[in-house]
Amino acid sequence: MAAELPDTEIRIVLISYADGRTDGLPVGAYLASYNPEGDRGNGVATWTRDPAQAMTFPTGAAATACYRAVPLNRPLRADGKPNCPLTMFTVAFW
Numbered sequence: 001m002a003a004e005l006p007d008t009e010i011r012i013v014l015i016s017y018a019d020g021r022t023d024g025l026p027v028g029a030y031l032a033s034y035n036p037e038g039d040r041g042n043g044v045a046t047w048t049r050d051p052a053q054a055m056t057f058p059t060g061a062a063a064t065a066c067y068r069a070v071p072l073n074r075p076l077r078a079d080g081k082p083n084c085p086l087t088m089f090t091v092a093f094w
Helices: 060-067
Strands: 012-017 030-035 044-048 089-093
Touching (some): 012 060, 060 089
Antiparallel strands (some): 030 044
């Protein structure tokens, strides 16, 4: 039997790449860890199927801040827009 999870914790769930592709992605997995500074500012995310191992956020605003985090070591993309590595994915807040 799975452990009960608090209703007040929000998790980030992977849906697809931003362009809708799902090849090679663990669709439906939860964000377990995220370092926007990782991989020289390209971001490093790990995903888990276990909701108990997922990162949790107290509010939707906090989850959104993680999703849109800009790495200090590479704040801008080549086109001059803010670099938000995790936005390469479409996600849901659950």
